[in-house]
Amino acid sequence: xxxxxxxxxxxxxxxxxxxxxxxxxxxxxxxxxxxxxxxxxxxxxxxxxxxxxxxxxxxxxxxxxxxxxxxxxxxxxxxxxxxxxxxxxxxxxxxxxxxxxxxxxxxxxxxxxxxxxxxxxxxxxxxxxxxxxxxxxxxxxxxxxxxxxxxxxxxxxxxxxxxxxxxxxxxxxxxxxxxxxxxxxxxxxxxxxxxxxxxxxxxxxxxxxxxxxxxxxxxxxxxxxxxxxxxxxxxxxxxxxxxxxxxxxxxxxxxxxxxxxxxxxxxxxxxxxxxxxxxxxxxxxxxxxxxxxxxxxxxxxxxxxxxxxxxxxxxxxxxxxxxxxxxxxxxxxxxxxxxxxxxxxxxxxxxxxxxxxxxxxxxxxxxxxxxxxxxxxxxxxxxxxxxxxxxxxxxxxxxxxxxxxxxxxxxxxxx
Ligand SMILES: Nc1ncnc2c1ncn2[C@@H]1O[C@@H]2COP(=O)(O)O[C@H]2[C@H]1O
Numbered sequence: 001x002x003x004x005x006x007x008x009x010x011x012x013x014x015x016x017x018x019x020x021x022x023x024x025x026x027x028x029x030x031x032x033x034x035x036x037x038x039x040x041x042x043x044x045x046x047x048x049x050x051x052x053x054x055x056x057x058x059x060x061x062x063x064x065x066x067x068x069x070x071x072x073x074x075x076x077x078x079x080x081x082x083x084x085x086x087x088x089x090x091x092x093x094x095x096x097x098x099x100x101x102x103x104x105x106x107x108x109x110x111x112x113x114x115x116x117x118x119x120x121x122x123x124x125x126x127x128x129x130x131x132x133x134x135x136x137x138x139x140x141x142x143x144x145x146x147x148x149x150x151x152x153x154x155x156x157x158x159x160x161x162x163x164x165x166x167x168x169x170x171x172x173x174x175x176x177x178x179x180x181x182x183x184x185x186x187x188x189x190x191x192x193x194x195x196x197x198x199x200x201x202x203x204x205x206x207x208x209x210x211x212x213x214x215x216x217x218x219x220x221x222x223x224x225x226x227x228x229x230x231x232x233x234x235x236x237x238x239x240x241x242x243x244x245x246x247x248x249x250x251x252x253x254x255x256x257x258x259x260x261x262x263x264x265x266x267x268x269x270x271x272x273x274x275x276x277x278x279x280x281x282x283x284x285x286x287x288x289x290x291x292x293x294x295x296x297x298x299x300x301x302x303x304x305x306x307x308x309x310x311x312x313x314x315x316x317x318x319x320x321x322x323x324x325x326x327x328x329x330x331x332x333x334x335x336x337x338x339x340x341x342x343x344x345x346x347x348x349x350x351x352x353x354x355x356x357x358x359x360x361x362x363x364x365x366x367x368x369x370x371x372x373x374x375x376x377x378x379x380x381x382x383x384x385x386x387x388x389x390x391x392x393x394x395x396x397x398x399x400x401x402x403x404x405x406x407x408x409x410x411x412x413x414x415x
Contacts, residue, residue: 186264199249205238207259214255304387310374317372323361332378
């Protein structure tokens, strides 16, 4: 045992006084939150100690956890994701604290309590830059909703590297300035060697990861599912659903990762991510072109989609323009027009919910082949060029094949 009875007594005393102060409705949930916050701080401190004593970095990898795996089928039938209260909203009063506790009650924390007894986890965090140890002292602050933030001081160079790593990642796009600062403040740098396992399928979820550099492979039941590189992220599912890790992630090269702990992920990134995935889940399932994708691939598309509305008669795409976006029709009617060399405009097509357009210019790097105008109110989910190539990879062949027929149809309509 590496704690003294004094430390235990002190910890329990602190818990007791927190309970008295807050008078929570759900005592067990309150205690769970208290200990999770303590764990988060402890993790940051251990990391700090390890940074101060680089010779103490050696460790044996933790034994593979014995837990049921989460096959994709489980993801397809996941229970609704509990929505957390936005920790940034509301005043600093007791009601807010109660609300946040009420929301937290929906969390099945006990089904997913990581085994933190093995401190080797922390020793896997390697710090690269040599900054004064004083300036690296981690701290934590409590915000309005009783949410305890992890704060690990960083050099400007580290902050710039995190910003570069997250700038193309869709999960960070919606953050306001304060959330952005908090996320950067809470991240922990992790250096990984080739063949090192970052996440073990069936294990418990502790961190969400962003890739700064390097490549990693993702396996489910030893079958390779996908790869990750600069700007990619993984490890969110176990934190969102309190489920075992759904896949194994192994580095294929040296990697630099940034890790965000469970509390910060749930407090800042989860709400928006889960809301968006929920919002697009059934819509994307009904889009015929995406039928061959699995549930997780559709989740990733949902992360990247932006909803945009057009009024009756508004132009969505102009023939001859440069194409930057792909569109999926959420509702309404899009009408397609071709203008011939004499300037005569002819209607060539009409599409409704579930159909897509705007792929030709992206597939062929060509100017827009038609003008698209909203007939009545039109709402589309759009995907930028990068997201289109990255996320629709598995259906690009189908899109290409369909685009050939589609061009033929349009040409025959015009002729
Ligand atoms: N097809 C997939 N199914 C489930 N998880 C996947 C899949 N592809 C990539 N992953 C990622 O692998 C991660 C393993 O840890 P998590 O379950 O926390 O979160 C998972 C996802 O981020």
